[in-house]
Amino acid sequence: MNPILRVDSLQVHYRGAPRPAVADISFEIGQSECLAIVGESGSGKTTTAMALLRLLGPVAEISANAITLADQDFLNATPSELRAFRRDLIGTVFQDPTANWNPARTIGAQVIQPFPREEHEERRNEFISYMERVGIDRANLRIDQYPHNLSGGMLQRAMIAGALLGDPRLLVADEPTSALDVTVQADLISLLKDLAEERKLSMLLISHNLAVVSQIASKVIVMYSGHVVETGTTEQVLNDPKHPYTINLISSIPSTKKARKVPLYTAISKGSASHGCPYANRCPIAIDPCHSTMPTLTSDISGSVACHRHEETSTLIEVQR
Amino acid sequence: MKRILIALVLAIIAITVVAPSLIATHDPFALDVINRLQPPSTEHLFGTDEAGRDIFSRVVHGARITIGSSMAIVFFAALLGTLIGASAGWFGGRIDSYLMRVVDVFLAFPYLVLAMALAASIGRNMGSSILALILVWWPGYARMVRGQVLSIKNELFVKASRAIGTGNARILRWHIVPHTSRAVIVRATLDIGYVTIALTGLSFLGLGAQNPSPEWGLLISNAKAYVLFGWWYSVLPGLVLVGVVSIFVVLGDRLSKEKGR
Numbered sequence: 001m002n003p004i005l006r007v008d009s010l011q012v013h014y015r016g017a018p019r020p021a022v023a024d025i026s027f028e029i030g031q032s033e034c035l036a037i038v039g040e041s042g043s044g045k046t047t048t049a050m051a052l053l054r055l056l057g058p059v060a061e062i063s064a065n066a067i068t069l070a071d072q073d074f075l076n077a078t079p080s081e082l083r084a085f086r087r088d089l090i091g092t093v094f095q096d097p098t099a100n101w102n103p104a105r106t107i108g109a110q111v112i113q114p115f116p117r118e119e120h121e122e123r124r125n126e127f128i129s130y131m132e133r134v135g136i137d138r139a140n141l142r143i144d145q146y147p148h149n150l151s152g153g154m155l156q157r158a159m160i161a162g163a164l165l166g167d168p169r170l171l172v173a174d175e176p177t178s179a180l181d182v183t184v185q186a187d188l189i190s191l192l193k194d195l196a197e198e199r200k201l202s203m204l205l206i207s208h209n210l211a212v213v214s215q216i217a218s219k220v221i222v223m224y225s226g227h228v229v230e231t232g233t234t235e236q237v238l239n240d241p242k243h244p245y246t247i248n249l250i251s252s253i254p255s256t257k258k259a260r261k262v263p264l265y266t267a268i269s270k271g272s273a274s275h276g277c278p279y280a281n282r283c284p285i286a287i288d289p290c291h292s293t294m295p296t297l298t299s300d301i302s303g304s305v306a307c308h309r310h311e312e313t314s315t316l317i318e319v320q321r
Numbered sequence: 322m323k324r325i326l327i328a329l330v331l332a333i334i335a336i337t338v339v340a341p342s343l344i345a346t347h348d349p350f351a352l353d354v355i356n357r358l359q360p361p362s363t364e365h366l367f368g369t370d371e372a373g374r375d376i377f378s379r380v381v382h383g384a385r386i387t388i389g390s391s392m393a394i395v396f397f398a399a400l401l402g403t404l405i406g407a408s409a410g411w412f413g414g415r416i417d418s419y420l421m422r423v424v425d426v427f428l429a430f431p432y433l434v435l436a437m438a439l440a441a442s443i444g445r446n447m448g449s450s451i452l453a454l455i456l457v458w459w460p461g462y463a464r465m466v467r468g469q470v471l472s473i474k475n476e477l478f479v480k481a482s483r484a485i486g487t488g489n490a491r492i493l494r495w496h497i498v499p500h501t502s503r504a505v506i507v508r509a510t511l512d513i514g515y516v517t518i519a520l521t522g523l524s525f526l527g528l529g530a531q532n533p534s535p536e537w538g539l540l541i542s543n544a545k546a547y548v549l550f551g552w553w554y555s556v557l558p559g560l561v562l563v564g565v566v567s568i569f570v571v572l573g574d575r576l577s578k579e580k581g582r
Contacts, residue, residue, distance in 0.1 A: 087486025
């Protein structure tokens with residue numbers, strides 16, 4: 001079966017930056033599959049998503065062999081084609097719900113306006129029913145309210161409802177829960193999961209929250225400093241990580257049971273690892289080749305990993321949970 | 322209390338502009354040479370001029386010309402400036418630098434000198450003064466709106482709107498313009514006062530309105546020959562001009578403070 005989204009060798013370079021924000025990333029998302037990209041701040045995960053949507057503007061240079069979504073060529077689309085794709089094929093949910101709504105317009109008007117005028121009535125009713133579906137009560141009143149009338153959690157729900165308009169094939173969720181408090185987070189995650197199942201939606205989830213990822217995603221890509229360091233199924237990556245970065249990322253989740261023993265490498269020395277592995281300076285098990293040669297992604301049945309010592313990492317560092 | 326006072330004065334100004342004959346006591350053009358240069362009295366509130374015309378009625382009728390034209394100038398300057406500034410800020414790059422260099426050229430001249438030169442070259446009448454003032458007034462708006470657009474275009478809600486497939490024109494009209502309109506309105510209110518000064522200035526110098534128009538600048542210009550025989554002729558219209566300009570400046574000032582709340 002053809003994948004819904006296919007990204008082949010995407011690279012993003014911000015003008016004036018010493019190194020690319022995204023060095024080389026390729027992935028596919030199939031029908032009703034959820035792929036998560038995880039990594040710390042500045043690892044290039046959001047840049048990847050924004051590059052897919054072509055939302056980065058002229059400050060970024062994007063190159064790729066191919067970006068196709070539902071058999072449409074995204075990479076070479078004209079601006080008007082691109083607008084139609086964004087409207088019809090992709091739903092987007094952004095991080096901060098309060099900043100992503102225009103305070104001067106009602107929420108209904110904002111999500112309906114990309115559609116042609118003659119569809120407005122129909123879309124409005126569709127939006128009301130989606131708002132009810134995502135758990136907003138009195139949706140027929142809420143639709144004519146302004147963003148300041150709704151709480152952060154409600155605005156995020158409304159954004160998800162808006163993303164469903166037009167029956168998209170792919171939902172791009174860029175840290176959909178980071179700006180919300182924990183109880184609301186849990187609700188929204190299960191909502192996203194239910195929606196994806198019920199509407200056979202494919203999803204690209206950008207997150208640094210591994211708990212969230214383990215709940216919805218079926219595949220995971222771990223990024224570090226613009227490079228893909230490990231990919232695989234969620235189970236495999238989270239339970240049996242091969243890359244030292246992934247191991248430390250998982251170990252860094254605070255636990256109430258045990259005191260944390262993960263070494264904290266606070267200093268990120270940018271640009272120093274120009275030849276070798278980007279993680280070499282922070283890696284507890286780095287050896288000489290790590291500083292001089294870039295490791296390539298090595299695949300096996302369960303996934304792939306970019307590390308010179310991937311065969312022995314699990315014996316060298318222990319995952320602390 | 323201050324609010325009510327400002328509203329009251331604005332209402333009086335509005336009535337004078339819309340229907341001057343309701344307030345005027347005499348025909349502003351009626352000559353009465355026997356009663357020339359009479360001091361203020363109950364019959365002639367502001368006295369009479371060198372041809373015996375009632376100065377109060379002339380001031381009231383002049384309000385329509387002076388304030389009305391100033392409002393029109395501000396309106397068109399704000400419109401032109403907003404369009405140009407918004408395009409410069411929105412498109413950026415080369416379009417931005419070209420448009421902003423044009424703005425710089427206009428702003429490099431003292432505005433009144435430039436307006437005089439333009440008005441004199443187009444022709445000595447009210448229309449040419451209005452046109453000249455629009456031409457020197459829009460660059461201020463263009464620069465201000467450009468700055469606003471630059472900051473709003475990077476707001477997340479603009480990106481979010483783009484992500485659901487909104488086109489450029491719609492984003493400008495929907496997200497950018499509503500957020501710049503407030504600053505434009507505040508500035509326009511302040512500018513009505515300043516433009517009134519500039520416009521009466523041009524007429525005073527003989528470039529704008531021509532006799533027998535009761536335009537305020539021209540009125541005061543005519544009065545300057547009689548300062549020694551009839552103080553009321555120049556002082557009273559002058560005080561009205563000061564009052565009207567002040568009220569618009571105060572209003573604009575209050576509006577701009579309102580914005581911070």
